[in-house]
Amino acid sequence: MRNKSVILEARDIRLAIELIELGARLQLLEAETKLSRERLLKLYKEVKGESPPKGMLPFSTDWFMTWQPNIHASLFMAYFKFFEKNTKLKGLELIIKAYRMYLEQIKRGGMDTVLSLTRAWTMVRFFEANMLQMATCKECGGEFVTHAFDPTKGYVCGLCHMPARAGKTRKAAAIAV
Amino acid sequence: MNAMDTYSDIKEVNLAYLMLAQSMVRADREAAIFRLGISEEVADILDRLTPGQVLKMAGSDMLLCSFRFNDSLLLNLLSNHERDRGVGHIHAAILAAGKPVEAVA
Numbered sequence: 318m319r320n321k322s323v324i325l326e327a328r329d330i331r332l333a334i335e336l337i338e339l340g341a342r343l344q345l346l347e348a349e350t351k352l353s354r355e356r357l358l359k360l361y362k363e364v365k366g367e368s369p370p371k372g373m374l375p376f377s378t379d380w381f382m383t384w385q386p387n388i389h390a391s392l393f394m395a396y397f398k399f400f401e402k403n404t405k406l407k408g409l410e411l412i413i414k415a416y417r418m419y420l421e422q423i424k425r426g427g428m429d430t431v432l433s434l435t436r437a438w439t440m441v442r443f444f445e446a447n448m449l450q451m452a453t454c455k456e457c458g459g460e461f462v463t464h465a466f467d468p469t470k471g472y473v474c475g476l477c478h479m480p481a482r483a484g485k486t487r488k489a490a491a492i493a494v
Numbered sequence: 495m496n497a498m499d500t501y502s503d504i505k506e507v508n509l510a511y512l513m514l515a516q517s518m519v520r521a522d523r524e525a526a527i528f529r530l531g532i533s534e535e536v537a538d539i540l541d542r543l544t545p546g547q548v549l550k551m552a553g554s555d556m557l558l559c560s561f562r563f564n565d566s567l568l569l570n571l572l573s574n575h576e577r578d579r580g581v582g583h584i585h586a587a588i589l590a591a592g593k594p595v596e597a598v599a
Contacts, residue, residue: 392584395591396528403595404524404534414524422587426580457567459588476585 342435343369389431391461393419508552533597
């Protein structure tokens with residue numbers, strides 16, 4: 318439905334700009350605002366100075382399972398669940414707040430942003446669709462993202478038991494030298 | 495250190511803590527709730543404190559902030575320098591987010 322109210326449209330545009338700046342893909346904008354595709358396209362080009370990336374959104378839950386993405390996804394979900402429980406934020410606001418906290422934490426650690434806003438948003442939808450779940454690590458007691466219906470008893474997280482080659486990227490080696 | 499020194503040090507820490515907490519709540523409410531580990535109600539109270547009230551509260555002989563993490567694992571993670579610092583902090587943040595917040599009874 319096209320919306321007729323100018324105020325609502327102004328609010329949507331402001332929200333869309335915020336989302337684009339955080340790195341949202343066009344599909345996310347289409348789902349979360351009532352603006353037309355043409356307007357969003359124009360807005361995207363104006364904000365970013367380039368055309369939005371084409372193609373489908375990432376749709377696999379497997380991406381969240383490999384070591385580095387899992388740590389980042391779990392960190393985002395930790396914030397998400399904290400704010401869900403302890404504040405009145407909900408919906409997209411909740412995602413944006415949790416994502417901003419995630420970004421700050423990553424920036425302070427001097428790491429690359431592995432989880433994009435679009436991925437974070439997709440992940441929340443995966444949780445709503447019961448495709449992912451949180452498992453409690455038996456060693457540290459923290460909660461981590463796993464496939465739904467995976468056995469969670471005796472689960473040990475990737476931070477308590479780091480795989481031998483985890484984090485040993487070319488970039489990390491360059492910094493160490 | 496004599497009792498008078500301790501008292502004035504406590505007062506100073508209390509004042510710094512209350513002022514920091516209040517400005518955090520006013521700048522970014524939700525982030526402050528996470529970083530201070532307080533409930534929305536406590537955040538409301540902090541937000542409403544007048545400068546006079548802040549001074550009065552700070553002037554007691556008890557420290558107003560206390561150790562937040564009684565968990566040895568969390569303390570280890572936050573103080574351990576052997577690991578990659580960023581990863582250690584991510585782990586600590588994941589664990590800290592799972593902890594309950596301080597609420598008013």
